[in-house]
């Protein structure tokens with residue numbers, strides 16, 4: 001990602017050697033002065049607290065690290081010196097929800113020394129932004145500590161009261177594919193981040209992390225009343241992180257918002273990642289795809305060979321034709337290679353990544369795709385056998401590169417990686433990073449399923465396009481609980497979505513489920529279309545079978561909706577009830593708006609002030625039909641045009657489980 005340096009202002013740098021603050025407390029304020037992070041040492045323990053408009057959002061909470069076979073750092077410390085810095089730049093995203101990102105913060109670095117042992121030094125670095133804060137630990141090179149194992153962090157988040165949180169359990173349910181629970185914070189489980197908390201008094205917090213590069217993912221548990229404590233996903237051997245100096249932890253982040261929409265438009269996580277390591281990003285392209293995919297999830301096809309095999313040469317060519325006719329950029333093909341036996345989800349199952357099944361002529365298919373101007377999206381299901389994958393990684397990417405494949409979907413369906421390590425452990429984090437870096441060297445983009453929760457790594461490696469880590473639309477094919485409830489998609493933009501793009505794969509036009517009739521996509525068709533605007537991913541799938549799409553205005557909207565945006569604004573939203581998002585196309589002056597509701601019918605008035613004043617716009621509207629209802633009548637929709645201006649208010653009517661998609665074209 002190119003830094004365009006509109007302004008870079010490195011402010012006053014102060015080193016206070018042998019610092020002597022009377023109460024041992026230091027603070028840094030956000031550029032607008034509203035958010036303040038305070039650091040203090042009380043009885044030799046390091047603490048931080050966070051205030052907004054002078055009110056506590058985080059009460060004094062411990063900081064520090066615990067080690068195997070070494071004393072902790074944090075509970076017997078003194079401040080040696082501090083450093084302050086102001087920073088302000090605007091950088092450009094290769095792709096995203098907004099082209100330009102303001103990165104403006106004030107930083108406070110505290111240098112600490114332990115008082116009861118070897119006198120080891122370490123730093124805690126705080127950044128205060130206008131939309132929240134981040135902090136990280138740094139252990140520099142020094143004589144008394146080199147290689148070490150972290151067993152825990154002290155890191156706490158002590159809230160001033162018991163707010164209400166949207167959460168999913170860590171460890172118990174797989175791959176973050178859960179329905180969010182909304183309960184008071186007295187949560188009995190260890191939970192995943194991002195953890196979104198409503199504190200009342202117009203205050204929303206989201207606790208997560210940024211730049212998870214060679215460390216374990218952070219989970220949280222309630223260690224005391226309204227006190228969340230960091231829990232790092234362990235290695236199978238019990239320790240959490242293996243490291244050596246110089247060492248930097250990921251950033252611990254708290255987005256602080258006055259309304260739920262501001263959680264979504266925060267750039268805090270991206271700003272706390274490193275700029276792009278890929279210099280020439282011209283090969284990285286957003287786009288839309290179809291796939292030999294839904295058919296497998298609905299048992300029409302199989303991944304493995306046999307009479308119902310989906311990835312045959314003839315079927316692949318049929319999908320390529322459909323993609324070319326309808327302007328899709330790519331065709332995902334799953335189940336083309338050896339390894340899809342009955343037991344492919346059993347730990348340790350070995351896939352082969354350069355050996356196509358005999359009925360899949362990859363040369364013929366790739367030539368055909370190239371002739372039609374369509375890209376094949378490759379697939380590497382590993383069954384969680386990451387060592388087997390790493391052993392073949394270079395060859396696997398070389399093979400795809402040879403056939404013109406520039407995007408690969410990876411998959412890790414298995415309780416544990418290599419039969420023993422959590423996906424969110426340092427073991428998993430290292431593996432996922434290696435795949436992204438290796439893919440970049442072959443100019444291959446990645447769509448990572450069953451990932452570790454994202455933390456903004458796409459800023460550093462913009463070939464990491466999208467990830468799953470969410471209960472996506474495939475659950476509507478085979479889940480025995482009926483499928484995703486209508487409110488699910490009104491929750492995830494404010495929870496999992498804060499961690500980055502989601503490969504949710506909407507686009508259902510045929511709501512029948514021949515295998516499990518009581519399980520199905522629980523939306524209206526207009527909501528399916530609106531989701532392309534509401535839920536962001538630089539790669540978006542039209543997931544239904546080609547034969548289920550009819551040449552109507554709803555399908556036309558899917559074909560034409562962009563996947564890369566100049567700007568994003570959340571016009572209205574209540575977590576779990578509804579959301580209305582406006583996005584401006586990066587290639588034109590068109591605006592797109594997506595509105596969705598939960599199971600309740602509702603009317604929402606939106607102000608069109610995001611449009612350029614003094615222009616007239618034609619708005620093309622895909623709305624729920626008169627009697628539309630996710631349960632009884634999902635397929636009815638209306639299409640109509642209107643003329644509007646920025647001073648107008650538009651009332652959107654949403655059916656139960658419904659939605660509305662709009663395109664505003666300047667006249």
Ligand code: NOJ
Pocket residue numbers: 293334381411413449450468474
């Ligand atoms: C689970 C993934 O989410 C899905 O998209 C894929 O089709 C299957 N695994 C098989 O790899």
